[in-house]
């Protein structure tokens with residue numbers, strides 16, 4: 491993303507419109523470039539509040555970030571019309587999915603630039619955040635080093651993939667992270683070095699079987715759906731045809747209910763997390779916090795035994 495912003499030649503000190511729900515790293519990349527942040531509101535389904543956006547004074551705004559939250563595609567036509575009218579760039583964040591075809595376009599290739607993060611979707615990858623440059627730009631002069639793979643990382647990944655049960659015992663030992671903290675990872679320093687994806691991962695990315703991902707995720711989704719509905723939670727998104735979402739997202743009744751679900755997941759070695767970890771520098775409002783506290787996210791690239799489709 492950092493590199494993409496350079497290519498777009500975004501004016502320093504201009505404003506970027508970011509959704510009010512966004513992770514710390516995705517904000518830091520803009521502030522590190524001395525850009526100003528203005529947050530736009532989202533409705534319950536993580537779509538922009540369009541009437542608020544339309545009424546926004548876009549003077550000194552240079553771009554808007556469109557996020558396909560959790561891998562459920564946004565209405566990109568609305569975003570394209572908006573950016574065209576306001577004469578600003580569209581930056582597309584597809585970090586929660588893969589470049590799938592959706593309504594005759596490919597996710598990540600709709601905005602002026604797009605990013606994705608296949609390493610989040612496909613467990614086996616070692617590295618892999620990608621930038622899609624979707625406007626005419628000569629890129630052949632750029633020389634990048636490969637992401638350096640360490641032996642330790644390769645061994646760790648192999649163990650993780652081949653000894654899933656043992657890895658899961660190790661992963662869920664001790665206390666669970668404080669998922670109910672809105673700024674959980676905000677203090678971590680993130681450096682944004684641009685590298686080529688390592689060759690091993692690149693080969694794996696080429697071989698990703700999208701159809702298999704769609705089917706696999708649908709199966710897990712349906713199992714989680716039973717769990718969610720049996721436990722008084724509401725799904726936030728509908729599973730549309732041929733999409734590859736990262737999480738099943740549900741709304742609980744309140745914070746106490748959320749904690750109970752996190753605890754249950756940790757105890758039963760099922761990943762259930764909060765998202766996002768907000769950037770501490772921009773404290774969220776009380777209203778947003780109480781909305782956020784009711785979201786729980788269940789990754790779809792894990793096992794979810796059918797027996798858990800009951801009331802806990």
Ligand SMILES: Cc1ncc(COP(=O)(O)O)c(C=O)c1O
Pocket residue numbers: 513515516557583585586606607618619
């Ligand atoms: C919406 C969104 N965009 C971007 C990122 C950053 O992706 P990466 O971890 O590949 O840098 C994240 C990471 O959590 C994210 O959730």
